[in-house]
Amino acid sequence: MWEVIRKNKIKSVIALFSMTVWYSMVYGFICMLIILSVFKDSANLAQNVNFFYASGVLVAFLIFLIQFLMLKDKPYKVGSCIIYPIGKDRYKQLYNIVEEIAIASGTGLSPQLYILNSDIPNAYACGFSAKKSCVVISKKLLEILSRDELQGVIAHEMSHIINKDTTYLLCSGALYSISAAFSASFLKGAKRGSRGAAGCLLLYCLSAFGQAICFILFMFISRKREYIADASASVYTRYPKGLADALLKLEYENDKDVFFDYDNSDSLLNASFLIPFIKLEDSIFSTHPSTQNRIKVLLNMETADYREYEKEFQRLNNQNLLPKSALENAKNIPIKNVKEVKIEPKIALACALGGAVKDKEQVQTIKNNKEILEQNIKKHREVEDMVRDLAGYIAIDCECGTKLKIPPVYKDKIVICPHCKKKHVI
Amino acid sequence: MPxxxxxxxxVLVIFAIIGIYNGLVVLKNQVKNAYSQIEVQLKRRHDLIPNLVETVKGYMTHERETLEKVINARNIASKISPDAKLQSANENVLSGALKSLFALSENYPDLKANQNFLALQEELTSTENRIAFARQFYNDSVMKYNTKKEVFPNNMIVSMFNFESFSMFEIENSEERENVKVNFN
Known part of the structure; x- marks a missing residue:
């Protein structure tokens, strides 16, 4: 794994360094202009241009340095959702899983755990250093995942920390935000149309060009990092199917929530999530590879090692992912074999509703309660359907038993059932 | 000049030897560290089992034989032997006994609904995972160490100094690899 980390590190340093150099040059030029305008009357101006330019670059570089030193190390909010740290007693399983992965990776990493109070299932890792890192998981995600799936997700997020992806993301985020602020101010200057508007426009073009290049570079590395984190997760857990199942569930859940307010999530924030908040196709601008591609690679794996992941990745994408030196030691590590044991539904129900059932009578009461609950849900659904009917929704019954409710704003003629993929004509 | x-x-050769030697020592310590991690986790499991048996005893009165098997396996395994192979064989026996205990517990709905039992089951599931992960990290480290020891210039240095060799944990049959998963659906 260290080979991958080293390669990652080199790439990030090159990307960050080139970004810094580019902006230092552009802003150095501005600083030079400012300094020149201050010392307008100076006689030997022409000879000192080089000196002024150098000092301008230095000032710009210092600004960057200060920004890096002020980097925030805390998890960020998403929209209006609240984040809170969680205790060991209530989320014993989550803490257990984190410790398991720390052992599997041999790092002894213990990130702080936070819950994102959100109904969107997602997770992300952040933090400048491995020691101060944290993993944030949304409440919904904890609810819908099984133990093995949760293990896959945690392994993926912790791989991001171990592979130093979070550090890179934080640095480039800081750089990007400064440059965006500069670009915006140039654009304002150009729009105002005062003296020097042309200069502002030129600077804006320069700045925006650099920004675009860096952005594409950044997205490209970010996409590869997702795959690498997937590979690490499947090697740590020896169970790629766990992560694949989790991604499948997330994809399904997120497809349901089409009305989520995306206003507060920008692209760089998006890059750190388990699956993207903003949905895009697998293009040069997307922060995440398409989830379907990731699931395909994970499910195709026959053994749980880097070599197998590389093989499947190449078959799907026709490009390399991991450095050769990382593949030498890893071969033919078997996937964990999970044998399923079915529990009687009655007992499963009792466990799901809070455990501690002493006798059969209690089980019966819980069963009755469950029936009442189901009836209530049925009634609720009927009322909901009525309201939808009034609002102009069209209901289509699919053959697989799903009821499709199409809102009046839906413009297409054809709708695909999310369960059986059958096409229906409206 | 010559x-x-x-x-x-x-001087160059000396520096190269120092570099290789230090690299080997780092790896050797990593292997030792990984092994002690396995021991920590095994100890954790040995400590949990008496609690489990205590909880289960009241419910599974007809499974005396299985319970005794678990306790015996635990007692044998908890005397940690210096030989990794013997230790792993003992631990595998214990794993098998625990697995049959959990399989049998499926027949006792009252037990399955006991909070204490559920908590213990989670702890044991986690411990099983930790042991498996600690072993796989140990195996990876041993493999890396052994490869580094055998590569050309390194093997000469290894023969000069005393570098001990380690054996990997092995799982004999494929059945042992199967973890029992509990499905609540």
């Missing part, structure tokens, strides 16, 4: 070149070469 003396200087020869001297420079000697």
């Amino acid at each position: 003396i200087l070149i020869v001297l420079a070469l000697i």
Whole structure:
């Protein structure tokens, strides 16, 4: 794994360094202009241009340095959702899983755990250093995942920390935000149309060009990092199917929530999530590879090692992912074999509703309660359907038993059932 | 001048030897560290089992034989032996006994609904995972260490100094690899 980390590190340093150099040059030029305008009357101006330019670059570089030193190390909010740290007693399983992965990776990493109070299932890792890192998981995600799936997700997020992806993301985020602020101010200057508007426009073009290049570079590395984190997760857990199942569930859940307010999530924030908040196709601008591609690679794996992941990745994408030196030691590590044991539904129900059932009578009461609950849900659904009917929704019954409710704003003629993929004509 | 070149070469060789030696020591310590991690986790499991048996005893009165098997396996395994192979064989026996205990517990709905039992089951599931992960990290480290020991210039240095060799944990049959998963659906 260290080979991958080293390669990652080199790439990030090159990307960050080139970004810094580019902006230092552009802003150095501005600083030079400012300094020149201050010392307008100076006689030997022409000879000192080089000196002024150098000092301008230095000032710009210092600004960057200060920004890096002020980097925030805390998890960020998403929209209006609240984040809170969680205790060991209530989320014993989550803490257990984190410790398991720390052992599997041999790092002894213990990130702080936070819950994102959100109904969107997602997770992300952040933090400048491995020691101060944290993993944030949304409440919904904890609810819908099984133990093995949760293990896959945690392994993926912790791989991001171990592979130093979070550090890179934080640095480039800081750089990007400064440059965006500069670009915006140039654009304002150009729009105002005062003296020097042309200069502002030129600077804006320069700045925006650099920004675009860096952005594409950044997205490209970010996409590869997702795959690498997937590979690490499947090697740590020896169970790629766990992560694949989790991604499948997330994809399904997120497809349901089409009305989520995306206003507060920008692209760089998006890059750190388990699956993207903003949905895009697998293009040069997307922060995440398409989830379907990731699931395909994970499910195709026959053994749980880097070599197998590389093989499947190449078959799907026709490009390399991991450095050769990382593949030498890893071969033919078997996937964990999970044998399923079915529990009687009655007992499963009792466990799901809070455990501690002493006798059969209690089980019966819980069963009755469950029936009442189901009836209530049925009634609720009927009322909901009525309201939808009034609002102009069209209901289509699919053959697989799903009821499709199409809102009046839906413009297409054809709708695909999310369960059986059958096409229906409206 | 030729003396200087020869001297420079000697210094270079010495530095190379120091580098290789240090690299090997780092790996060796990593292997030792990984092994102690396995021991920590095994100890954790040995400590949990008496609690489990205590909880289960009241419910599974007809499974005396299985319970005794678990306790015996635990007692044998908890005397940690210096031989990794023997230890792993003992631990595998214990794993098998625990697995049959959990399989049998499926027949006792009252037990399955006991909070204490559920908590213990989670702890044991986690411990099983930790042991498996600690072993896989140990195996990876041993493999890396052994490879590094056998590569050309390194093997000469290894023969000069005393570098011990380690054996990997192995799982005999494929059945042992199967973890029992509990499905609540």
